[in-house]
Amino acid sequence: MSDHQTVVAALFGAPGSVRIPATQALGTVTVAEIAAPLGLPGFDNSAMDGYAVRADEIASATDGSPVRLPVAEDIPAGRTDRLTLQPGTAHRIMTGAPVPVGADAVIPVEVTDGRVDIVTIRSAVPAGRHIRTAGSDIAAGEPAIPAGTRLGAPQIGLLAALGITEVTVAPRLRVVVLSTGSELVTPGTPLQYGQIYESNGPMLTAAATEAGADATHVHFVTDDVGAFRARLDEISDDADLIITSGGVSAGAFEVVKDALAASGEVEFVKVAMQPGMPQGCGRYASPSGRAVPIVTLPGNPVSSLVSFEVFIRTPLRAAMGLPPDRRRVHAHLESDIRSPAGKRQFLRGVLSRSEPDDAEGFAVKPIGPPASHHLRYLARADALIDIAADVDAVSAGTPVDVIML
Numbered sequence: 520m521s522d523h524q525t526v527v528a529a530l531f532g533a534p535g536s537v538r539i540p541a542t543q544a545l546g547t548v549t550v551a552e553i554a555a556p557l558g559l560p561g562f563d564n565s566a567m568d569g570y571a572v573r574a575d576e577i578a579s580a581t582d583g584s585p586v587r588l589p590v591a592e593d594i595p596a597g598r599t600d601r602l603t604l605q606p607g608t609a610h611r612i613m614t615g616a617p618v619p620v621g622a623d624a625v626i627p628v629e630v631t632d633g634r635v636d637i638v639t640i641r642s643a644v645p646a647g648r649h650i651r652t653a654g655s656d657i658a659a660g661e662p663a664i665p666a667g668t669r670l671g672a673p674q675i676g677l678l679a680a681l682g683i684t685e686v687t688v689a690p691r692l693r694v695v696v697l698s699t700g701s702e703l704v705t706p707g708t709p710l711q712y713g714q715i716y717e718s719n720g721p722m723l724t725a726a727a728t729e730a731g732a733d734a735t736h737v738h739f740v741t742d743d744v745g746a747f748r749a750r751l752d753e754i755s756d757d758a759d760l761i762i763t764s765g766g767v768s769a770g771a772f773e774v775v776k777d778a779l780a781a782s783g784e785v786e787f788v789k790v791a792m793q794p795g796m797p798q799g800c801g802r803y804a805s806p807s808g809r810a811v812p813i814v815t816l817p818g819n820p821v822s823s824l825v826s827f828e829v830f831i832r833t834p835l836r837a838a839m840g841l842p843p844d845r846r847r848v849h850a851h852l853e854s855d856i857r858s859p860a861g862k863r864q865f866l867r868g869v870l871s872r873s874e875p876d877d878a879e880g881f882a883v884k885p886i887g888p889p890a891s892h893h894l895r896y897l898a899r900a901d902a903l904i905d906i907a908a909d910v911d912a913v914s915a916g917t918p919v920d921v922i923m924l
């Protein structure tokens with residue numbers, strides 16, 4: 520299995536670099552450090568609703584002996600003129616409004632009578648209190664976001680606060696998912712006897728999207744070699760990775776195999792694993808001459824998704840600068856299992872904490888039969904139990920390797 524993992528991983532190159540609007544950068548990874556083009560805050564501003572004052576002028580203010588100052592200005596947030604506080608006066612000021620030149624503290628409205636003509640102040644504050652000084656969060660030129668950062672909501676917020684509209688990031692790979700099978704019908708249309716709804720396409724598209732890619736699902740094709748190659752020709756110029764499902768096993772009408780084996784574009788192998796034995800990967804020559812990585816997954820839904828997890832997810836993420844994100848833990852098996860000799864098995868499981876407060880004390884319950892059409896149990900599982908090829912039975916209570924989904 521690890522051989523095929525290596526071959527698939529080798530299809531992917533190192534992360535590239537692209538400039539995109541910051542508003543579209545969620546989930547991408549920065550390729551270079553981003554420095555602050557301006558300081559934050561950009562100007563001294565008030566941290567409170569209150570009055571801008573000179574601290575020494577109200578130093579004696581107490582409940583019993585308040586200080587009264589005439590209110591010379593009203594400064595809401597958003598005032599853009601530069602004001603100066605004259606000695607012996609106060610300015611009413613709101614949170615986020617620029618502190619006038621000459622003021623060195625803000626008195627919260629709560630310790631005043633809140634008036635707008637002459638304000639009565641009942642408490643002193645030291646100089647500097649309740650003023651957010653320019654550059655105190657980040658100074659212009661300082662590193663704001665390191666290289667290799669995955670841009671999440673806080674980073675998107677920081678970029679906007681800094682006025683940055685474009686960022687250089689590793690591009691999301693364009694993954695095109697193509698299902699094959701003459702029995703497949705798009706959900707939403709009536710089924711005839713012998714037909715099934717196409718589920719691998721939406722599932723693998725979701726998986727690739729969740730892994731961080733820019734994934735699209737194109738309409739499946741029937742098991743016709745000419746139609747299949749025509750579809751590949753249509754999609755391959757706009758794809759960084761093509762994922763197909765179905766048509767790779769040992770029967771007749773194996774369209775993917777029939778279309779791609781003879782030319783040597785894709786090498787088909789039998790991987791000693793369950794589910795997911797028939798696998799293939801290679802490069803498809805697009806009409807414009809690009810050699811587009813293609814991974815051909817088996818058609819059974821559980822095989823398809825497990826194969827995505829095992830072969831594609833991590834190298835796909837790496838090619839976008841994203842770290843591996845599936846955690847592996849040891850968990851105590853809750854019931855006996857059998858495993859086919861000579862095949863690495865990935866069973867669906869449900870994880871729990873054997874000790875509620877113990878971060879590592881996991882237990883895992885195998886669910887559903889091993890056969891690879893049981894989508895229901897896959898949908899209920901939150902873990903894959905990874906049983907080594909040379910193990911044919913594991914009894915309850917034994918610690919096993921588990922991939923958290």
Ligand code: AMP
Pocket residue numbers: 698699700702703715716717718719720764765766767768770817818819820
């Ligand atoms: P195949 O590998 O094409 O022989 O398909 C193996 C099994 O998976 C068959 O039962 C197919 O009907 C089923 N299958 C293949 N592709 C899909 C798909 N896109 N959605 C749902 N089931 C599929």
Ligand code: MG
Pocket residue numbers: 699700701742765766818
């Ligand atoms: Mg098929």
